[in-house]
Amino acid sequence: MSEAKVIANQNTIVKNQKTIIANQSALKANQTTIKKNQASILKNQAGILKNQSALNTIIENQKEILARLNK
Numbered sequence: 001m002s003e004a005k006v007i008a009n010q011n012t013i014v015k016n017q018k019t020i021i022a023n024q025s026a027l028k029a030n031q032t033t034i035k036k037n038q039a040s041i042l043k044n045q046a047g048i049l050k051n052q053s054a055l056n057t058i059i060e061n062q063k064e065i066l067a068r069l070n071k
Helices: 003-069
Strands: none
């Protein structure tokens, strides 16, 4: 392999390594965002469960009211 080809290959390798480093940095940032989003989702799910419980209570109260009204 000629010296020019070796140098060209080395330049390509360096460029690829820089791209890999940039991609790894972007990946790490994305993973951080995903973790934050997962935490938000868990909080939202907890809120939904509380709301469902509150709705069940409302439904039970409405049933009681209807039963009293129908007496």
